Amino acid sequence: MKLVYFAWVRERIGVAEEDVTPPAGVATVRELLEWLKTRGEEYAEALKYPEAIRVAINQEHVRHDERIAGAREIGLFPPMTGG
Amino acid sequence: MKLVYFAWVRERIGVAEEDVTPPAGVATVRELLEWLKTRGEEYAEALKYPEAIRVAINQEHVRHDERIAGAREIGLFPPMTGG
């Protein structure tokens, strides 16, 4: 699946997007965030407070207990500050 | 004192403004309206439902129990429909 990052999540991880294949057992958004934190220091730093991370699956907001099966694109970003 | 009329009050009375000297005993807006109704058919018609008439003394809204002593200008008009 494709992951896309925005704002300080993107800056801290150091890339704007990447393709990943989470291991079996990573079923929810919350589990995805925990797994990503194990991928390196920059991920651990970006996702240190997972509850502060907003998530969209296929460009729609989801909660952290949402299942990621079937997701083509998952966006991870800070709380929004538009308008 | 000067009376000024607007909208259908003006049309029914037939003049836009006039100077009047109400008799002693006409102390409030309500009494002024009752006295005006005695001045002719056009006044009786215009002021038939006095509770529908809005009143301003010296260009500020007042209630019908307001005293008219000291008024330079009294405006009589229907409920407003601007905006």
Add this chain to the structure above:
Amino acid sequence: MSCRVTVRIQSEPFDTADEMAAISGGDSDVGAVVTFSGLCRDEAGTLHALEIEHYPGMAEAEIGRIADAAAKRWPVTALTVIHRHGKIGIGEQIVLVVAASRHRHAAFSAAEFMMDFLKSRAPFWKKEHRSDGTEGSWVDAKEADERALSRWDRD
């Protein structure tokens, strides 16, 4: 906080973009501008214009009092109200309210408060010009407009 209040009653049309520029121009602390434009509707084709009568002097004074009340209640930096009188064709602007502030809530609330009070308290009256040439009547005040004022008592 001081608030610049501008009130104009005029028969000529006005330019909304100019008024918006004037209200925020030069003030780098304005983050939110809300405008309300009231347009002349054709009421399903039955009208071809409205004639607006007003009480000269009192109209300006009353709108100024409403603006002062709004400025006291919300931290707005500027309020502009322009109300036309005379004959106004379908689709033309009758009234414009512009409210500027640091944040959006104050601008929205002040603009809506202004319009609610302007509708029922500013001395203007509308007479219809009917499309079929018959004599139009004076527009009746709406009870809903009077009721709209009461919600500003609460919050």
Add this chain to the structure above:
Amino acid sequence: MSCRVTVRIQSEPFDTADEMAAISGGDSDVGAVVTFSGLCRDEAGTLHALEIEHYPGMAEAEIGRIADAAAKRWPVTALTVIHRHGKIGIGEQIVLVVAASRHRHAAFSAAEFMMDFLKSRAPFWKKEHRSDGTEGSWVDAKEADERALSRWDRD
């Protein structure tokens, strides 16, 4: 009631007067147009610009969903939202919402609802460009903006 919804995300400035004319033009049943303009503030002189990042595709989709929700809730005839991205100087417009309807209450409510949800739900992020040349930080989300959503639950 059908509502024309227009959503644009662009880096170029836009013209508010053109957007207002487009939304009410030709529709003689529009009596009320409310606009909201969000401007870039200088935060007491500390900023010289904002950089706005967005999630392409999702930004348009999310604003479209917010507009659909507003159109379902109030009888608006048209809604326009334009949001800029990229570098935006002090005093420039960041966002414009225009709501048109027969009566004012629907236009005010729809515009304010749109802004409240846009602030906390549309995927945009602001980064500061500081006047003193030091690196600016990402603007923090405000708790007040999140709280603002809850009042739309009630009425």
